[in-house]
Amino acid sequence: MTNKRTGVFVCHCGTNIAATVDVKKVAETMALEGTVAYSADYVYMCSDPGQNAVIQAIKDNQLDSVIVSCCSPNLHEGTFRNNAIRAGINEFTCEIANIREQCSWVHKDRAAATEKAIKIVRSAARRVVRNQSLDSIAIPVTRRALVIGGGIAGIQAALDMANAGLDVVLVEKLATIGGHMLQLSETFPTLDCAQCVLSPKMVEVSRHPKVKLMTYSEVQEVSGSMGNFKVKILKKPTYIDTEACKICDDCSVVCPVVVPNEYDLGLTSRRAIYIPFAQAIPASYVLDENACLGLHPIRCGKCKDVCEVGAINYDMLPQVVTEEFGAIIVATGFDLYPQEKILEYGAGNVPDVLDGLQFERLCSASGATQGHVLRPSDKKEPKEVVFIQCVGSRDPAQHCAYCSKICCMYTAKHAQLYKHHVPDGRAYIFYIDIRSGGKGYEEFVQRTMENDGAVYLRGRVSKLHRTKDGKVRVMGTDTLTGQNVEIDADMVVLALAMQPSKGTEEIAKILKIGRDKDGFLAEAHPKLRPVESVTGGIFLAGAAQGPKDIPETVAQASAAAAKAIILLSQPMLSRSPTIARVRNSHCTGCEMCVDACPYVAIRLENGKAVVNEVLCEGCGACSATCVRAAIEVKNLSLAQVNDMIEAVMTV
Amino acid sequence: MSDEQVYEPKVVAFLCKWCSSAGSDLAGVSRIQYPANATPIQVMCTGGVSPMYVLSALRKGADGVLVSGCHPGDCHYIEGNYLARRKLHLVKELLEFVGIEPNRFRMSWVSAAEGGKFAQVVRDFVEDLRPLGPQDKVKADRS
Amino acid sequence: MINLKDIRDTARDMLTKGEVRAVIGWQQGSRGMAAEPVVITAPEQADSLVWNPTCYHNLSLYLVNDKKAQAHSKQKPTLPIAIIAKGCDARSTVVLMQENYFRRDEVYIIGVSCEGTGVVDEHKLAVALQGAQPTAAAFEGEDYVLTLADGSEKRLSAREVMADRCLECREPFPKENNLVLGEDKTGRSLEAPFAALARFEQKSEAERWDFWKHQFERCIRCFACRSVCPMCFCDECVVDSIEMKVVPATTAQEKADRVRWIERSATTADNFGYHMTRAMHLAGRCIDCGECERVCPVNIPLRLLNNKMEREARERFGYEPGASIGASSLVASFRDDDPNAFIR
Known part of the structure; x- marks a missing residue:
């Protein structure tokens, strides 16, 4: 494949790379590679002149692929792939070789760091030789958002998104929204009363035509991915017809069961049938089935007898509803240690x-x-x-x-x-x-x-x-x-x-989003992506992500909402095309890949594996499982990895 | 390599993009120093690491092979690391069975938040490899 | 005790009634006492079938060959094919069906139980007979009865000359069957399963390497192990970097993307690569029919490698190869409590 024309661009990153890695030597060594038609170094490749130089070099030298050896691909892969497009070549023929975070910043020995940098760049250069030009996969977006947790973070995020015109479902596992903030008396540093601040927002969110409140509900299962999540939500029975309930309190007066009131943290008590507090939203009673004597007239039935509007229904069943969303905001809050x-x-x-x-x-x-x-x-x-x-x-x-x-x-x-x-x-x-x-x-x-x-x-x-x-x-x-x-x-x-609430731990497992060492939800980047989870389309707000006060929580909630709005304002999402492809000549239809795929993205058609390009995430589990080398990930194929290993082992 | 030079083990490190490569990035951002012996190859997921990668690296002369991914339960791809754990357990057992030193192959869980751990994993691996000397048992002669 | 007449009657009956298009079995071979695989298609051929201690071939390989012939001729038969299957043959047939190589209704399994014994190891037998050439072998309870060239008969305890794989057999009874002959003596223990493996593992790391280095040096890469293995049904093996199955659908990219994981040359390193790859690819699929080891011309104890993987599968992952057609394959599944301690 000597007709390949790869360009290698070695960044000094000021002295961040150049102080430890001999960037000139890297560029010179790479120039000796058979497939490298152009190799150069520059002080700041990501600066405007640096980027322009890359574009110019691609055009001047008819380059068909590009390696930029610089910082982590998380930072500038997008930048340089855009340059590839501007220079008229396919964005997926541009790869990043990370010689800063994974080399110059972690080593002091110049010779060793330079040798390692050469290996890293060479393996990228060998890989890119086999990169295919690919087009992003466009998929439609579900323009609805799910907010999990009805505290101040969830309420704020829901309101912001609803005001931007998105349909929002706000799921809260307790019988009322409001969260811990409702329990506070006054707030620092202004000493304004928490309820006075929060209650209007609760009312607003409950009345907002774009917001559907689902209290006493829990997220059970989530599938799909960014832009198109499918979520199963369990609606627990309250045994009360919310519409009919007149909040007259007759039921709780006759209820013989007395249990500690959670809202007052056990300082007061409540009955088995109760309203969490006077300003609860939705304004309705709830029958606590664990405390109730038996949900049956034979056992007790006092509340049902006394309810004039017939709002109490002992036969209410749990309901599971499936909803589709394009984005999810997790605002499941904290518990006290x-x-x-x-x-x-x-x-x-x-x-x-x-x-x-x-x-x-x-x-x-x-x-x-x-x-x-x-x-x-x-x-x-x-x-x-x-x-x-x-x-x-x-x-x-x-x-x-x-x-x-x-x-x-x-x-x-x-x-x-x-x-x-x-x-x-x-x-x-x-x-x-x-x-x-x-x-x-x-x-x-x-x-x-x-x-x-x-x-x-x-x-x-x-x-x-x-x-x-x-x-x-x-x-x-x-x-x-x-x-x-x-x-x-x-x-x-x-x-x-x-500490992260118990619900946070549960939801992290359901959503498969990471948690940090303390159990708080992990953000995609501690500085640059503080409200995004590592999984696309799932955003974080409030104390579930780390201890924070109300202003910070509200700010983060609005930030998460903004991120979700950005995502859902696109008519189509573009998905990475680096997904699995099947080599039909080698596939025997054994279905090992079908079993291994975490996304159910592979099915058998006429005895051969077929990849669903909307579902495939490109993880490669199929490829590593296949004993026949019949399925692999585009642009990180078996041949490419083989070449990369070879490059790394070349001294 | 001339005689007076210290033996430097050559390590191929397959790092998953989401946890261990990110953890390695964090080690960089935190300027945590560790030996330059391990050259990273970023893969999407440890679940995508074929046993062939490990065998091939040894055949190509690697003194050690490291595979590092997300902690159990944290896989970006839901369960890739569990698939990797099972497959690579078999690889490890097989290598030891035929008499390859157990310390030639290593697997670790390093999250995106564990820059320090990543550095330590590499440090430990390189230190464990040093006494073994160059891996020439299954290294192919280059023709 | 299996009556040979029952096997022949069954085969004849099925062919006569047109229930199957062929029966895969064994017939008397042309070399000494040894049986050889045969595919019979006419009722009158049924009388050539034999059942004796030399029926060591794993006949599921011929199911694979039959399927390949179908693909080649582009003809889809309407009738199933019957296979006479020992415990091991039946287990590998299950794995093939697990991997969709054929459907359950395409195969009629006539199970034969190995009962108290198993098949003979010709090397052991030659030693026991001190060079005398047997012309026939027969099961007789827990013994083999051998007819020697001079017409005399010699009775040997089967366990003295039985193949190691049979001594260690986990399941001498073909559980998956349409019809079975002989008694289920599963649970008999002639030798503990994986006994040879356990003995080998007593060796030190250096001894193990010396042993395998010796084996890897001797491999001549004749690929007999691969050819005899029913699980190696791929048209192109991943370790082959020379052959490339090119069909009209093969793209230029696919041709270019052939990976040279392992060279064909029979060097220690490449033989290591070959045998390790084979062991990995057979993990959870190998059911220990032991044919690879039997056919190896340089006597590499290949069962050790495959047994190692099989025992890991059983003990660490609770996975039994060849037990269930519907099961996910070993490496495409996992359990939350899979071994984790080896990971830092």
């Missing part, structure tokens, strides 16, 4: 030791105590309250290694709220250090110290226990004075770490 795991602070067994969300409910006007801060054990006003930060966070040995980011701020807020409720009380805050980056955040913390007189103690609390007189003795160290500190507090509030 379980207090049971904090053994040194009583593992949740010491009375009046609360977590942050419980404290929010104590402060909230709609909460357990109608906005009076009263400690749970005896409903007395606590006069000494200890707040402990970083509980479960920044503790790689026992708990979570990461910083939960929002605790410094909400603890400062808690102290302020407490002081506003109990002006003669004393608030102590144990902290490691104060992280208050954000607009108005540092000033907020300063106000907590100066205006509200919260006592900040730098140090960890080693343990706490209940005293005989019903107080909580907190033992810690003030590392600034070196003194041991002992406080007999009336109440303790733990700023527990944020």
